[in-house]
Amino acid sequence: MQPLRELVYRTPLTTRFRGLDARDGVLLRGDAGWGELSPFWDYDDVESAPWLRAAREAADLGFPAAVRDAVPVNVTVPAVGPQRAREIVLASGGCRTAKVKVAQRGPAVGGRPGDVEPLAAEAERVAAVRAALDELLGPGAGAIRVDANGAWTVDEALARIPVLDAEARGLEYVEQPSAGVADLAAVRRGLRVAVPIAADESIRRASDPLRVVREDAADVVVLKVQPLGGVRACLDLAERVGLPVVVSSALESSVGLAAGVALAAALPELPYACGLATAQLLTRDVVAEPLLPVDGAIAVRRPAPDADALALTAPDDDTRDRWLARYVRLAAQLEKVPA
Ligand SMILES: O=C(O)CCC(=O)C1=CC=C[C@@H](O)[C@@H]1C(=O)O
Numbered sequence: 332m333q334p335l336r337e338l339v340y341r342t343p344l345t346t347r348f349r350g351l352d353a354r355d356g357v358l359l360r361g362d363a364g365w366g367e368l369s370p371f372w373d374y375d376d377v378e379s380a381p382w383l384r385a386a387r388e389a390a391d392l393g394f395p396a397a398v399r400d401a402v403p404v405n406v407t408v409p410a411v412g413p414q415r416a417r418e419i420v421l422a423s424g425g426c427r428t429a430k431v432k433v434a435q436r437g438p439a440v441g442g443r444p445g446d447v448e449p450l451a452a453e454a455e456r457v458a459a460v461r462a463a464l465d466e467l468l469g470p471g472a473g474a475i476r477v478d479a480n481g482a483w484t485v486d487e488a489l490a491r492i493p494v495l496d497a498e499a500r501g502l503e504y505v506e507q508p509s510a511g512v513a514d515l516a517a518v519r520r521g522l523r524v525a526v527p528i529a530a531d532e533s534i535r536r537a538s539d540p541l542r543v544v545r546e547d548a549a550d551v552v553v554l555k556v557q558p559l560g561g562v563r564a565c566l567d568l569a570e571r572v573g574l575p576v577v578v579s580s581a582l583e584s585s586v587g588l589a590a591g592v593a594l595a596a597a598l599p600e601l602p603y604a605c606g607l608a609t610a611q612l613l614t615r616d617v618v619a620e621p622l623l624p625v626d627g628a629i630a631v632r633r634p635a636p637d638a639d640a641l642a643l644t645a646p647d648d649d650t651r652d653r654w655l656a657r658y659v660r661l662a663a664q665l666e667k668v669p670a
């Protein structure tokens with residue numbers, strides 16, 4: 332199976348996210364439908380190979396049976412100012428849960444990572460989100476979670492989480508406050524407020540995702556279909572982990588998001604809203620009707636790419652060539668690694 336030349340896409344983001352201003356990837360078609368391959372460019376071929384396994388599962392096998400027909404989702408609030416945070420929550424399509432990015436790093440200086448933003452900026456953002464949810468749903472209603480992408484030290488996490496918990500009037504959980512399983516466990520043990528800890532990078536970028544469980548480092552796990560090698564691999568991991576699961580996107584087009592929606596639809600239990608409303612962060616999509624929330628939930632369906640939409644997301648020649656070359660390298664990489 333080869334990706335067709337015209338099925339590389341690239342779209343600007345509405346708001347800078349994860350240091351990115353645009354998102355791109357390649358769409359693959361197989362007997363069972365469409366899959367998306369879109370590892371971030373800072374991932375090497377070894378780390379990106381499971382992303383191709385996930386795309387091939389979608390294209391060649393399709394998805395396991397769904398046990399629900401809609402998936403409650405969170406609105407994702409990037410590291411923006413309070414006014415923009417408010418607008419994003421108000422325009423979220425009825426999401427009752429907001430995930431707020433914190434611990435944003437400034438630009439690297441002389442090869443060293445930039446400083447983490449001040450607590451005051453994080454607190455202002457969380458307070459603005461609390462006020463917007465209050466406005467939409469009533470005082471104290473809805474839920475707020477924050478995601479630090481592992482960027483706080485343990486001490487920063489222990490000092491900041493109680494402040495953000497107060498601003499949120501109760502955080503639902505904190506996602507990956509610090510990097511590494513040992514630090515995650517230290518934060519979980521040391522917190523003086525009862526805020527659950529969710530593991531994201533410690534699952535999807537770890538050689539041993541079960542270490543989080545053995546070391547009592549988290550209360551919740553975040554699963555992302557592409558980095559973890561497909562919907563079936565995630566269902567299997569969820570069973571082995573035995574903790575509540577939140578399905579989150581890797582910021583894909585609606586073709587890739589459909590795999591996350593399929594995982595969330597197939598999980599036996601889904602106690603939290605999922606991070607799958609990220610089509611809202613793309614200025615364009617590859618399908619005619621993107622997977623966007625209505626009344627805070629995404630309907631379980633699998634949209635196919637649309638010719639008009641693809642014409643508007645066509646990349647420059649260089650981006651197209653880089654993806655096709657990457658696809659060939661990853662296919663070779665996957666041959667080397669047993670499933
Ligand atoms: O979970 C969400 O609300 C949206 C997805 C999301 O936050 C992410 C998608 C892709 C890359 C990650 O840096 C980021 C995350 O850390 O969870």
Ligand SMILES: [Mg+2]
Nearest residue numbers: 478480506531
């Ligand atoms: Mg995360």
